[in-house]
Amino acid sequence: MANLPGATGSTNAVSTTSAQVRPTGFHHYLTLLKKDLTQEFRTKEMLTSMGIYSLLVLIVFGAALAQTASSFDILQMGGGLLWVLIVFTSLLGLNRSFSHEKENGCLEGVLLIPLDRSVIFLAKASSNLLFLLAVEIMVIPLFYFFFLTTTTPAETFWMIVFPLLVGTIGVAGIGTLLSTITINTRGKDVMLAVLFIPLIYPLLYACVSATTAVIVGGEWTMDVYLPALALAGGYDVIMILLSWVLYDFVISA
């Protein structure tokens, strides 16, 4: 790959002041990631919209469960509800993540840089992952506050961190590929949901079972938790590798 010296294509050119050093793939990655983060810090568009949306979903849950609150076990349902929240919020975020690239013609600009296209995938997936994790950090205490304070979750509750992390990595990876595809289609918002939800289903299933296992606790927690986590991790690895390989074809089509 013939890199132009110093052509990192951004105002935040990385590290070197001299134009002699060829930027490596890692430099490209950092620059692209920094571009997304800077944009987010200036506009706060993604975080506010996703944060408010997830709060609204929590309120809808409240209404949906209002009539049942005394007679069912919220611990059994908590994991599932949490993942419903994450899936819908990430759908919203993934839709937005490429739309402003498209609107301002940024994507063409990025594609002009002579870099390995899969670096774009990694950078974009990382920024999506960071935004999703930030939203989760905001929303999980709220979820706990609204739904789980009436009961006592098991002591293993803190272990929901791992399924959340593994699940969010998969969602960000698969979602980045799919949102790149759907950005160029008619009816792109619906399109993303149509492709995204079936595709993450195995991951979702595994993550829900792992999350529920540690929220409910009990004797066989680990017997459910570890295989489910391994399943989710395996699916992540396969999907992200595939997306990484195929991304070049998608973005240059």
Place this chain on the structure above:
Amino acid sequence: MSNTKKAVKLPEAGGIFDKIAPIALLTGALLATLGFILTFTIASLVPGAAVNGVELIGDQMVSNKLLLSQNIFYFHVPVAIASMLALGFTAYYGIRFLMTKEARFDTCAKVVTEVALVFIICTMASGELWTRFEWGVWWAWEPRLTTYLILMLLVIGYFILRNAIDDPERRASYAAVFGIITFVDVPICFMITRMIPSSVHPVVFRTDSGMPPDRLVLFLICFFGMLLIAFALYRLRFRQVRLAERVAALKEQLDD
């Protein structure tokens, strides 16, 4: 179809395959039907089938009703396997397209996915009959059922995606990528009964299945018949699509 030396050999309509396609369709239909009928007539019943009323066989309550209705297996499983094989070809043609950027492979991928969708719907329909009849419910969130349902949704999503893109080359690339990703679900669906044991979907392909030999032969007849049908449907539909493409190209030439 796999020699990629210099010039890529493109699949084309006509030739020997299209000549035998109608015969293959007829033979396949005959074999599948014959095998299915024979399971009711000449085949030895599954061990312990001659029960009156209900009896306990190998930890399972078994009745004559169950033993006869389980013959849907000889339709359901071949159709399901054929649909999975067809999706394998979707991924194969997707890879070929991405390698060569030849529109022909995109046509192949589209046609083979159409065949897969037909077979998937047949699988779902026959499975649904079985679910209702034997378990008494229309739907159960059971691993095999669920993974197969999302397989169906993915294939439907594949066609929705195709319809939502106008530029042919972009459509072909995206469809190829999505077809390859979709294929990831096929091994998951196939292996799921091994990973998460469920009482209702047995592990079919194993060495100690205890299927009587004559039943096994009948199963293979049904299976082979179904594969012939899938192949013939693919060839017939491919020929039709290809000829339409050629007519369109000719029209364009005439206009110029």
